[in-house]
Amino acid sequence: MWSIHNRLDIIAKYEVLERVGFNAYSDVYRARRLSDNLVVALNEVHDYQSAFCKIEDLEILQNSLNVVILHEYLWWEDGNKDVVLVLEYLRIDLARVVREAKRDDCGIGIGDLKRWMVQILYGVDACHKNGIVFRDLKPDNLLVSNDGVLKIACSNCSSGLAWSSHEAEFLETKYVIIVSAFLLRFIFFKWLTWHTNCTPSI
Structure with a gap:
C-alpha cells in the first residue's frame, strides 16, 4: 500500500481510488473529494524543489483554459513528507x-x-x-x-x-x-x- 493512503491530512479530505500513473519523481492517483464528490488527480511529488516550481507555474497559469487546473496543494515546513498537488482530473x-x-x-x-x-x-x-x-x-x-x-x-x-x-x-x-x-x-x-x-x- 502506498504512503498516500496512510496520510491523515489526505484521507480526511479525499478518498484515494487508484494509482493511475508514476515516474521516478512522482505518483499520480485518482481520488474523490469528500466535500462535493469531485473526481481529482492527486500528484504526490517526491522532490520538494520540483513540486514548488510546478505549483508556481500552475498558479500563474490558472486563468488559461488550456492548462490543467490546480485546486490546492498540501505541504509541510519540515520537509519530511512529499508535496501533494490536487489537480483537475483528465482521464x-x-x-x-x-x-x-x-x-x-x-x-x-x-x-x-x-x-x-x-x-x-x-x-x-x-x-x-x-x-x-x-x-x-x-x-x-x-x-x-x-x-x-x-x-x-x-x-x-x-x-x-x-x-x-x-x-x-x-x-x-x-x-x-x-x-x-x-x-x-x-x-x-x-x-x-x-x-x-x-x-x-x-
Missing part, C-alpha cells in the same frame, strides 16, 4: 487517443485535430507570455477532457525567465514554428498513414 492523454485510434483503425477526425492544434498553441502562448517555457511538449503531457478540451499538464517547465520584448517576440515565433511543425507532422503523416475507412469530420 486520457493525447498519446492514448492516438494509440486507440490506431488500434481501432478508425483514425481521428480532422476537426478534432485542428481544434487540438489551436488549443495547444493557446496553452503554449499562455506559458510564454508569463515567462514559462514548457520543456516536454509531447502527446503524453497533453490531456483531453471528456468534452474534448485539450490541456497542457505542466510537468516540466522553466519559470522566472526574463527577456526583452524583442527577445520575447523572437522566442514566441520560434516556439510557434516548432509546435506547428510537430503538429503538422502528426496530422498529415500519422493520419494519412493510418489508411482508415472513416470519414473525418470537417
